[in-house]
Amino acid sequence: MPIQVLMPALSPTMEKGNLAKWLKKEGETIKSGDVIAEIETDKATMEVEATDEGTLGKILIPEGTADVAVNTPIATILADGESAADLAKAPAPAKQEKTAESAPPAAAKAEAPAPKAAPAPQAVAEPDPEVPAGTEMVTQTIREALRDAMAEEMRRDADVFVMGEEVAEYQGAYKVTQGLLQEFGAKRVIDTPITEHGFAGVGVGAAMTGLKPIVEFMTFNFAMQAIDQIINSAAKTLYMSGGQMGCSIVFRGPNGAAARVAAQHSQDYSSWYSNIPGLKVVAPFSAADYKGLLKAAIRDPNPVIFLENEVLYGHTGEVPKLDDFVIPIGKARIVRSGSHVTIVSWSNGMTYALKAADELAKEGIEAEVIDLRTLRPMDTETIINSVKKTGRAVTVEEGWAQSGVGAEIAARIMENAFDYLDAPVTRVSGKDVPMPYAANLEKLALPSAAEVVEAAKAVCYR
Amino acid sequence: MAAPKKAAASTAQDKTDGGSPPEFTREQELKALRDMLLIRRFEEKAGQLYGMGAIGGFCHLYIGQEAVVVGMQMALKQGDQVITGYRDHGHMLATGMEANGVMAELTGRRGGYSKGKGGSMHMFSKEKHFYGGHGIVGAQVSLGTGLAFANHYRGNDNVSVTYFGDGAANQGQVYESFNMAELWKLPVIYVIENNRYAMGTAVSRASAQQDFSKRGASFNIPGLQVDGMDVRAVKAAGDEAVAWCRAGKGPMILEMQTYRYRGHSMSDPAKYRTREEVEKVRHDQDPIEQVRNRLLAAKVSEQDLKAIDAEVRDIVNASADFAQHDPEPEAAELWTDVYR
Numbered sequence: 001m002p003i004q005v006l007m008p009a010l011s012p013t014m015e016k017g018n019l020a021k022w023l024k025k026e027g028e029t030i031k032s033g034d035v036i037a038e039i040e041t042d043k044a045t046m047e048v049e050a051t052d053e054g055t056l057g058k059i060l061i062p063e064g065t066a067d068v069a070v071n072t073p074i075a076t077i078l079a080d081g082e083s084a085a086d087l088a089k090a091p092a093p094a095k096q097e098k099t100a101e102s103a104p105p106a107a108a109k110a111e112a113p114a115p116k117a118a119p120a121p122q123a124v125a126e127p128d129p130e131v132p133a134g135t136e137m138v139t140q141t142i143r144e145a146l147r148d149a150m151a152e153e154m155r156r157d158a159d160v161f162v163m164g165e166e167v168a169e170y171q172g173a174y175k176v177t178q179g180l181l182q183e184f185g186a187k188r189v190i191d192t193p194i195t196e197h198g199f200a201g202v203g204v205g206a207a208m209t210g211l212k213p214i215v216e217f218m219t220f221n222f223a224m225q226a227i228d229q230i231i232n233s234a235a236k237t238l239y240m241s242g243g244q245m246g247c248s249i250v251f252r253g254p255n256g257a258a259a260r261v262a263a264q265h266s267q268d269y270s271s272w273y274s275n276i277p278g279l280k281v282v283a284p285f286s287a288a289d290y291k292g293l294l295k296a297a298i299r300d301p302n303p304v305i306f307l308e309n310e311v312l313y314g315h316t317g318e319v320p321k322l323d324d325f326v327i328p329i330g331k332a333r334i335v336r337s338g339s340h341v342t343i344v345s346w347s348n349g350m351t352y353a354l355k356a357a358d359e360l361a362k363e364g365i366e367a368e369v370i371d372l373r374t375l376r377p378m379d380t381e382t383i384i385n386s387v388k389k390t391g392r393a394v395t396v397e398e399g400w401a402q403s404g405v406g407a408e409i410a411a412r413i414m415e416n417a418f419d420y421l422d423a424p425v426t427r428v429s430g431k432d433v434p435m436p437y438a439a440n441l442e443k444l445a446l447p448s449a450a451e452v453v454e455a456a457k458a459v460c461y462r
Numbered sequence: 463m464a465a466p467k468k469a470a471a472s473t474a475q476d477k478t479d480g481g482s483p484p485e486f487t488r489e490q491e492l493k494a495l496r497d498m499l500l501i502r503r504f505e506e507k508a509g510q511l512y513g514m515g516a517i518g519g520f521c522h523l524y525i526g527q528e529a530v531v532v533g534m535q536m537a538l539k540q541g542d543q544v545i546t547g548y549r550d551h552g553h554m555l556a557t558g559m560e561a562n563g564v565m566a567e568l569t570g571r572r573g574g575y576s577k578g579k580g581g582s583m584h585m586f587s588k589e590k591h592f593y594g595g596h597g598i599v600g601a602q603v604s605l606g607t608g609l610a611f612a613n614h615y616r617g618n619d620n621v622s623v624t625y626f627g628d629g630a631a632n633q634g635q636v637y638e639s640f641n642m643a644e645l646w647k648l649p650v651i652y653v654i655e656n657n658r659y660a661m662g663t664a665v666s667r668a669s670a671q672q673d674f675s676k677r678g679a680s681f682n683i684p685g686l687q688v689d690g691m692d693v694r695a696v697k698a699a700g701d702e703a704v705a706w707c708r709a710g711k712g713p714m715i716l717e718m719q720t721y722r723y724r725g726h727s728m729s730d731p732a733k734y735r736t737r738e739e740v741e742k743v744r745h746d747q748d749p750i751e752q753v754r755n756r757l758l759a760a761k762v763s764e765q766d767l768k769a770i771d772a773e774v775r776d777i778v779n780a781s782a783d784f785a786q787h788d789p790e791p792e793a794a795e796l797w798t799d800v801y802r
Contacts, residue, residue: 139703161615187615193645198604198638211542211615232598240584242577243799246595277800288715301802385478 002076003052003088007061009070010039010046010260013311017041019074020063024056028076037063037074041174042141044316045098054079057087057428065270075155089230107378115260126179130269130327131290137318145287145319146176146252146308149294150214152324154184155213160298160334163199164189164253170230173218174254174313200251201225204233207303218252220307221303226251227272234277234303244447250297252306253453255283256348256398257435257446260310266435268399270346274307274375281375283307285350287317289373292327300329309348331377334386341456342386342408344397346372349447352428356452365460383409384416392459423459430451483695488760492755494693495753496770497535499526501552502750503778504561507725508551508568512728514543516786517568521582524552526723529749530655531556533696534623535578537704545593545606546625548583549655549722553625555588561781573786577797578791591620594754600633602626603652607639610650621707622650629660631674637681641712644681649707651700652678652715655690657722662734674717683713691747721747 007017021038024030030050037048037457057078061068068074076087127133140148154160161184166173168181168191181189192199196217203213217223230251233449238246256268274281280302284290290308297304319325335350336357345353350371357367369387372379387393393413395406413425431445486494500566505523508513512521517652524531535556537543547552554564559575567574575585585596592744593609596602608622613620614670630636631654643650654674682705688699696718703714721743725732732740754767 116801193638193641196642197635198607198642201601201604202608202641202642204609205545205593205610206607206615207608209609209612211612228598228601228647229604233596233601237586237594239799239801240576240580241586241594241799242579243802244576244577244587244588246802280801346507450668 002057002078002082003054004073005036005050005072005077007049007072007074008039008048010041011043012261013314014041014043014070016067017071019061019063019068019444022046022059022063026056026059030054030056030195039459042143044431048074050077051322052077052079053215053359054082057082081165093347094396106390111420113203128333129286129326131288131320131322135323137439138290138321139316140287140319141314142287142290142308142317143174143176143178143313145295145317147178147180149291150177151180151183152296153182153298154188161188161190162210162216163203165192165194165218167191167216172216174310176308178217195230196222196225198269201233202231203249203462204229204247204303205264207234207247208237208245210248212250214250214252217251219265219310219459220253220255221267223251223253223269230273230303230305231276231280233354235276236297238302239278246301247303250294250300250306251302251303252294252297253308254310254313255307256309257430257442260437260439260442263434268397269305270307270375270397270399271404271408273282273404274378275403276376277304279376280304282305282329283347283375284373285312285347285371286400288313288319288325289327289333289371290415291319292325292331293373295324295326298331299326304329306458307327307347311348327373327461330374330377330379332374332380332382333369334368335371336369339389340365340367340390341392341394341460342368342370342383343394343396343452343456344370344372344383344406346375346405347398349396349398352447352449352452355449356396357457359449360456361454363457363462364462365456378408378412380412380416385411387413388420389419390394391420392456393421393425393426393458394452394455395425396428396447398430398446400432401427402428403433423461426455426459428455467769472731475625483689483692483698484705486694486697488757488762490697491753491757491760491797492762492770494529494532494536494717495750495757495767496774497532497556497728498693498750499774500561500777501532501555501771503774504555504565504781505551507726507778508565509728509774511565511569511785517582519581520548521568522549522561522726523724523728524549526743526749527655527690528552529693529720530653530690530718530720531563531625533693534651534653534700536693538623539622540622541591542704543593543606543609543613543620544611544625545602547602547627547630548595550595551582551586554585554587554592554595555589555794557587557592558751559585559587559592560592561777562677562784565781565785566788567789569785569788570790571785572791572795573788575703577795577799579795587666600626600630600635601635603630603636603639605653607643607648607650610648611646619708621704622648623653624650625653625655627660628654628656628658628665628669628674629663631675631677632660636677640683641679641752642677644678644683645711647710647712649710650713651703651707652683654717655713655720656717657720657723659734661726662730662732664734668737675681675715676758677716679714680702685715685717687717687719688784690720691743691749693749694751697781699802743790772786785800
């Protein structure tokens, strides 16, 4: 029976990719290990190798097709003795959840287009106060928004440079620094050895002289090696020096769970860093916020922890086309207004919060969803004003509940709006276990929209 | 400039041959004497004030090691940066920071360099290019490498002098820093102050490679072993390392063989070594006595030397007086300087 070649997944978070090029033609002989096609994701171009021998029977997805879902059959290979007539016998592709939402494979284009990815939920009821009315918007991935923010700040200020593992030649482990080396050169886009503790300290030392480093961690999980320099050196020096010597530095990189990368690569450090006076901690959700807040972080004279999310990198959103779009650190945003219950979240937690708000609306519960955006300094006022209106609050975070950011929010609500509460503040969080690998267990370990819905209904006594 | 390995070999040779370092001029001898005396008397006074309860917390005295910072400072120019760990009072005075400000920081007063918020281990001076004052063993090595990175980035000819002890030399980030410094040819002098004890642990009990000048060997960083009790030897090694760095050749390691007379901190009874060992070093190698004896042999009058003693004592006494009478910080200072 003919063998199907499926669209491969090239990274833990890849859901679809572009079929850039076929390197073999129909009828050509193929040996195991031959490169038969090139696949593009928004992160990288990769080669597809044949794992079977035979003849390339039929190309199912023509080159130039964008957004081919993982596991979609892209070609068939005929074994010895089989002919094109056998093609009909090829099994139907095993339909999985992921492939079901894919674009039809026939949507071929002449040239491989720019990669597109899943749009982030855009249930924005409230206009963004930072964007003047009538501003032209461009659709960008979060990855591109981050890159543009860095490039703009590097153009503006020669003291800004970026350092980290694979940021230059490789164009970024997650392609966030794509193109920066080409524009700014090796002096300002610096590949470091794999040496987090050391290069974090080098960055802080350079910042103490007035330079403005952007230190990329391949993930914040690896920054645990460097956390002494982040906290003891970066966060405390201004105070310890009586205000003489500070440290304008950004530590950025993906934080929290990606997909199926298990316990040591999935931790959410929101609460760790937000515990530390002297640090600012930013954890945006929308593409526009990623851009505007990263620009603000780079300009900030203090050390800023900029928590990104790998799952969100490929998501698109509307980013204002302004020469200098900067969002002030420390301001939450009401993304959806409602009067029955306040849901507070940030970063990828917003995915669950917004989905839940949609579900709740169907049942007549209007949730007010607050995207915290900055964890330290925390915009307590926005939370409290909302809770005074709704009388109910649910927090949503991917991190653990104990000593978590949700616990802090709950305490602030109790301290500032106790008399307004009609129900106890409820937390939805990551489960109190290291992150498991198995797909079903990982899903269980993370919060879900269903859990948020349940919590919101509970505080509404519904 | 000789090739790095040769440089290392020749100095080691000089040392084993008992060759003396280049002589100082009379002015240099007098300056070295005065600066070392200032540190010694300052530290003695700090010890007294600690005993009286005027200084709290941890207090690590530099007595015995004075030749290291004074000799190195004589090799530097304006703009070169200095950074060290927590045994830092000597480094601050050597860079020209005021005794009053240092002592008032020790007593936690508003006139201290950090307004009383840093204490013994955390003082800084932008003006004197002194970058602290760091309490985590070895952390200053990455930071000092970062200072050198900044010099390299800006294209100036400043050198970062990064001090750490034989104990810190076993920390992992030291080698991460060595690797980057040599890889990027950063102008940093790693001054390893080998005072023979990491707190209470003798070098032989903690270090597989006890020749610290070789600690950069696998990164191709040249290193010299230096008699850190002889201020002239320190200055000569400092000159060599500074020239190496300014020429864009990357980092260099200087192992300063020195000795701390006092305990690790004020609360250390120093039971890990004998009184005789300390007395012998004091008697045979004291860095200040070496200079004083040379000056006397060169017919500098006792009176001139006494004048230096008196000047130094006045500065130290005035600083102690200031540090005990300066008010504590305003309560409102609690909340300042967290962010800027």
